Amino acid sequence: MINLIEADINYLFIPKGTDFKFDEYVLENNTTLINETQKKNIINYPLEDPLSTYIDLKDLVLSLSSFSCPLLAPLGPKMFAAICVIISKEFDEKIPVWRVSSELTEKPMEREASGNILSLSIKI
Numbered sequence: 691m692i693n694l695i696e697a698d699i700n701y702l703f704i705p706k707g708t709d710f711k712f713d714e715y716v717l718e719n720n721t722t723l724i725n726e727t728q729k730k731n732i733i734n735y736p737l738e739d740p741l742s743t744y745i746d747l748k749d750l751v752l753s754l755s756s757f758s759c760p761l762l763a764p765l766g767p768k769m770f771a772a773i774c775v776i777i778s779k780e781f782d783e784k785i786p787v788w789r790v791s792s793e794l795t796e797k798p799m800e801r802e803a804s805g806n807i808l809s810l811s812i813k814i
Contacts, residue, residue, distance in 0.1 A: 702727040707737040740810040744773045763788040769808050
């Protein structure tokens with residue numbers, strides 16, 4: 691996907707959960723993307739703390755907006771995608787959000803919910 695965008699600068703937010711298997715799965719399925727991103731531009735974020743993720747991502751978008759046109763392309767989890775949409779709304783939708791699939795040929799599969807419930811309340 692990075693090749694299609696042809697951006698000068700790429701940042702990658704990698705979720706860190708409480709389940710080691712989840713973290714391992716994320717790294718395994720995104721190896722190419724991780725290898726194509728400069729290490730200094732890889733940001734690990736706590737899956738269990740959506741507020742700090744929101745703050746970190748918004749700060750990054752604010753700093754990049756001063757000299758470029760940021761694009762948000764969340765691959766997942768759903769909370770991260772929601773945070774991207776919230777930030778876009780705060781910028782009067784001038785920050786595009788592209789939702790992409792990890793693989794065009796990926797087969798749908800049943801996934802069991804972890805049972806953890808996350809919430810983030812905002813006023814717009």
